Amino acid sequence: MKEMLIILFTAILVENYVLMKFLAICSFLGVSKKLDAAVGMSFAVIFVMLMATAATWPIFYYILDPMELGYMQTVIFILVIAALVQLVEMILKKFVPPLYRSLGVFLPLITTNCAILGAVVLNITKTYTFSQSMVNSLGAGLGYLLAMVLFSGVRSRVDTADVPECFKGIPITLVAAAIMSVSFMGFTGMVENLFK
Numbered sequence: 001m002k003e004m005l006i007i008l009f010t011a012i013l014v015e016n017y018v019l020m021k022f023l024a025i026c027s028f029l030g031v032s033k034k035l036d037a038a039v040g041m042s043f044a045v046i047f048v049m050l051m052a053t054a055a056t057w058p059i060f061y062y063i064l065d066p067m068e069l070g071y072m073q074t075v076i077f078i079l080v081i082a083a084l085v086q087l088v089e090m091i092l093k094k095f096v097p098p099l100y101r102s103l104g105v106f107l108p109l110i111t112t113n114c115a116i117l118g119a120v121v122l123n124i125t126k127t128y129t130f131s132q133s134m135v136n137s138l139g140a141g142l143g144y145l146l147a148m149v150l151f152s153g154v155r156s157r158v159d160t161a162d163v164p165e166c167f168k169g170i171p172i173t174l175v176a177a178a179i180m181s182v183s184f185m186g187f188t189g190m191v192e193n194l195f196k
Helices: 001-013 024-031 035-064 070-095 097-106 110-111 114-127 130-160 169-187 190-194
Strands: none
Touching: 001 130, 001 169, 001 190, 024 035, 024 097, 024 110, 024 130, 024 169, 035 070, 035 097, 035 110, 035 114, 035 130, 070 097, 070 110, 070 114, 097 110, 114 130, 130 169, 169 190
16 A cells, blocks of 8 residues: 555656656646646546556556567557547547537647656556556546646736746746746655655
8 A cells, every 4th residue: 555655646746747757748738728628638638548557558468568569569559548539539529518629639639648658658667567557647647637737827827927028928838837847856755755
């Protein structure tokens, strides 16, 4: 249990996929303008990340690894993620049309969201068990949600702030993201000390 909590909080805070590993920056910058879209996108990413982990872990350990086809993992994982994103897109379109419309082009881009591919590949690279992989993916998804919600709040303040003309728009957004990323560096080493 203690090991699972360390994996979970490390994925959320210390190894945050957006702010520390710099994965999923496209959706991080593109969808974080509005809180409801950021939260909706985050839950879609969490769902796809968990389902992708549940599907890719057994595929790797029961099919690819025994048949010595480990070099095919990236291609197979991308196909699995693409299929899951199509499933999420159909579900949102049918049951939550406003969220589907607010996510717009970013919903199909979950297919190419490198945080999802990064999570499933890192689960294999770190030789996590199935349950550890699921906890790590949950933590990665919750870390993505945390980053999106926090940055949505930051962007709402930055958009109304009086900034120099040369910093308006994307430049001030990138500066704010960099400062937020640096703030997450303070969590390094904290999780292990917390659970000693």
